[in-house]
Each structure stands twice: as structure tokens, then as C-alpha cells.
Amino acid sequence: MDRKYNFPIKKCPRCGGTMFTVRQRISGNGEYYVDMATGEIESTELHSGLTYRNTGKYAVCTDCGKRLFKIDDSLNVIE
Numbered sequence: 001m002d003r004k005y006n007f008p009i010k011k012c013p014r015c016g017g018t019m020f021t022v023r024q025r026i027s028g029n030g031e032y033y034v035d036m037a038t039g040e041i042e043s044t045e046l047h048s049g050l051t052y053r054n055t056g057k058y059a060v061c062t063d064c065g066k067r068l069f070k071i072d073d074s075l076n077v078i079e
């Protein structure tokens with residue numbers, strides 16, 4: 001999947017940082033499997049029952065914490 005994001009700015013106007021942070025809420029239960037003979041752990045299913053939900057509606061500069069722009073759950077810019 002080759003998706004192009006179109007963010008209104010390429011870096012933070014305050015500090016020049018190029019990363020933004022989105023706070024995400026993760027909820028659910030995971031399970032993993034252990035082989036009784038070897039103790040080997042099989043954890044490929046550990047994250048499959050989790051739901052990821054963005055709770056922050058702002059893209060926030062990772063370096064200085066400035067609110068940069070609003071986004072929705074799919075990183076689409078709002079406004």
C-alpha cells in the first residue's frame with residue numbers, strides 16, 4: 001500500500017522538528033502459547049485481538065509539543 005499523505009507543513013514552525021506524535025489508545029486482550037516440552041513461546045497472535053484507536057485529535061510536535069494541525073483516525077488532515 002503506497003499512500004501519500006498530504007500534511008500542511010513539513011516541519012514544526014517553532015522548533016523545526018520533523019516528527020509529530022499521535023496519542024493512541026490500545027485496548028483488548030492478547031494471548032500467547034507455550035510449548036510444554038521446550039518452553040518455546042509462540043506469540044504471533046499476541047496483538048491480533050487489540051484495537052487501536054487514536055485519542056489525540058492533534059498532531060503534536062514530538063520535539064517541543066506544539067500542536068501542529070488536526071487529524072482524524074486515518075491521519076487525514078481536518079480543516
Ligand SMILES: [Zn+2]
Nearest residue numbers: 012015061064
Ligand atoms: Zn516543535
